[in-house]
Amino acid sequence: MTSPDTAERSNPPRPRVRTVVIGLALIVLAPLVITGAINLQQFQVVYRNKVESELTVMIERQSFIVDSFIADRLSDVRIIAREHPIERLRDPDFLRQVLNLMREEYHGAFVDLGVVNEDGIQIAYAGPFNLEKADYSSAPWFELAFSKESYVSNVFAGLRGTPHFIVTTQRRVGDETYIVKATIDFEYFNALVEGIRIGDTGFAFIISRDGKFQTNPRFEVSLNRSPYAEILDGTMHADRIFIADGKDLLSRPSIFTFAPLKQGRWLLCYQQETADALDEVRKMVRLAIVALLVVATGALAVGYFVSGNLASRLAEADRERTVMTHQVIETGRLASIGELAAGIAHEINNPVAIMVQEAGWIDDLLHDDNPTSAENLVEIERAVGQIRTQGDRCKEITYKLLSFARKTDPSVRAVALNDMVGEVIGLTSQKTRYANVQIVTELSPDLPEIQASPTEIQQVLLNLVNNAIDAIDKPGGTVTVVTRAEGHAVVLEVRDTGAGIPEANLARIFDPFFTTKPVGQGTGLGLSICYGIVEKAGGTITVESEVEQGTTFTVSFPRESPKPAQPIDPTSEREGP
């Protein structure tokens, strides 16, 4: 046997394991990945909708808070303006009193309080700055404040040089109109908006329609970029709550949410990185991937374990079967030997019986009155010669038996079938003689060798020939052993002129333990062993039979090498009487 053959035989479980694992992985992982991906996609859509609706609710509430704050501060100022007579409002001490009250009430939302006359002169002032008699006639808000019943300014620096915004309301006294004006603390207002924070990156701020920050954004924002630019130039409308996708200054995908404030003159803006807003999705994806990995690893581990286990069990079963087959063959061989032994015992008995008698004869002669007479000496010499001849006969018989019974060698090598036929016929010669069967051989002289175990092929031949002899129930039958090359096969044919096999039995003859011989005379293993051996050698065995005409077993072995077989040894070709 060649070494690649050996390597191939020791390896088969591995590809089996790999195939099973890959198959299992595909079967388990493919649906897992597909459903996982679909679920995640759907989850993403659903979660995006959920985030958007949460953002909408949040900004709605926040814009309401901001709007309410401004409206409340305005109404505070309006109440002050309505409640108190102008004389008192013109009194700075009174104003201070009111301011203090309001600051207490609103935790410092109000910075100062003042009354401005039609000429733009602040006629009364209460607050931290020295703004009494300040002239606002040229201030941008002055015209607007006088044209409206009440007014809320944008954030501006103004005379004090720090950002703030004012709420004003008119107070008419006769022909004269005054403006009661309150400054809202920017920090206070800013904190109101700055406090809107969601996640790590969410922040809010307010811009005016003309693109000025009304509160400080927590992170840097460029109003020249999308979507702020589009909102400010009117390409996109934010008359109501509006959500847009875009990128922040660091080019990270972000969600932008807008809500109008102050009847649309301001915009409450909320910006958050998409990844942060959809953090739950990200967590979910991560969780799903982890779950997938865990399940996949589990499935693969189980698959690997199961298939590995399976493969090793298969290998074990293979091994056991090999051992079993070997044992069955061995058993069958021993049975054949047992059958042979009976015949050989007979065969050996005859020469032994002769030797015993010849020895006894010599003994008789030696006890003669004249043991050394010429006549006696000739007779003793003859007897000794006979003993030697019969001893040789015994030796030949035992040699034949031993050559068959030697330890089974299942190793495959080149076998010259013709030589094998000769040996086996030699072994059965005694049996054929007593069964009165003639053995005829038709051996092809240039038969190619076959690759098989010689002892196994010997056994096949012996079984077939023995069966053929046994099948002959009338004296004068013939067993014909034929070998020939037939295409790519080497064919062995064992024909007998015996009783034949009834059709009912024909299908079962290769079954183990099927026998038609009387109990104790056949194991029923012979043909099943032949079948196994021939299969193992890559050949086929077939049977044709006709009742009362005879049976032909045809064994076909694959022809291994193109070189012709060695010349047949004529002495190995023995025939019956």
Add this chain to the structure above:
Amino acid sequence: MTEQSSPVRLLLVDDEVGYLEVLSKRLTRRGYRVTTASSGTEAIRALRQWEFDLAVVDLKMEDMDGIEVLKVFKKMDPSLRVIMLTGHGSERAARDGITQGAFDYLIKPVGLERLIETITAALASGAS
């Protein structure tokens, strides 16, 4: 047993010629009148020609089974004593021989004394 006046007439049937040869020499020396036949057919021919007191028949022969020979012998001469010779493992067939009328069977290889004892016993049983 030796009777000078009328020696016992034996027919030895075996297909081993060498065996017949030496056995007949030894028995002749003991005073028996021995005829040999190396096949069943030859034995039957001999029985047809001469009279015998006893036949020693090998069970396994090429042309004819020892039992067949025994049956023919018993048909031809029911008073003929027959001793079967057999090898190990064929005792059953030899016992069958006894039911077919053989006096006894002996297992090869058999010593001459044992054979003579059996022959004597067989002849004695016939005399009674």
